[in-house]
Amino acid sequence: MNKVSQILVGGALGLSILTAASAADPKPQDTVDYRKSVYTIIGWNFAPIGAMMKGEVPFDAAAVVRHAQYVEMMSKAAPEGFTKGSGPDAVKDTEAKPEIWTNWDKFEAKMNDFQQEAAKLTEVAKGGNEGAIKAQFGKTAETCKACHKAFRKD
Numbered sequence: 001m002n003k004v005s006q007i008l009v010g011g012a013l014g015l016s017i018l019t020a021a022s023a024a025d026p027k028p029q030d031t032v033d034y035r036k037s038v039y040t041i042i043g044w045n046f047a048p049i050g051a052m053m054k055g056e057v058p059f060d061a062a063a064v065v066r067h068a069q070y071v072e073m074m075s076k077a078a079p080e081g082f083t084k085g086s087g088p089d090a091v092k093d094t095e096a097k098p099e100i101w102t103n104w105d106k107f108e109a110k111m112n113d114f115q116q117e118a119a120k121l122t123e124v125a126k127g128g129n130e131g132a133i134k135a136q137f138g139k140t141a142e143t144c145k146a147c148h149k150a151f152r153k154d
């Protein structure tokens with residue numbers, strides 16, 4: 001093996017070891033950044049649906065579908081953001097309560113509720129019926145509130 005390919009192989013190995021380590025054991029701060037990003041995207045997409053439901057902006061069925069799809073997708077991405085050891089004891093800049101990890105079953109149930117209602121919201125949105133969308137938006141919003149009340153600091 002010449003020197004160049006030795007370096008290349010070594011580099012590739014080093015990289016794969018690094019990747020494996022970070023995938024299996026993310027740093028607490030990275031996990032917090034990840035979950036905040038996920039919730040930022042959720043909020044970004046949920047708010048305009050809310051504004052339409054309140055009549056603040058005109059109803060746009062296609063936009064509701066698009067935003068609902070992002071919320072649904074991010075609801076599936078959210079659980080990964082709560083690895084053990086990423087609570088307020090490890091990271092200062094988080095609003096996640098320690099109860100998430102001491103009461104994991106309840107937290108997971110709230111996450112499931114959210115995922116189910118978000119999936120239904122996409123389904124209902126595709127139907128284009130404003131009244132039905134409004135009702136399902138309300139149910140989905142309840143799942144945000146329920147989890148924040150129990151597991152997020154005010």
Ligand code: HEC
Binds near residue numbers: 040042043093152
């Ligand atoms: C299963 C629990 C759970 C559900 C469901 C949930 N959230 Fe959250 N959310 C959290 C937690 C915990 C945090 C705090 C994250 C942190 O600071 O580490 C958070 C933070 C946020 C943030 C702030 C993000 C930031 O940058 O700090 C927004 C915005 C948000 N959620 C919106 C929503 C909306 C909108 C919904 C529903 C459509 C929702 N959340 C559903 C648990 C939940």
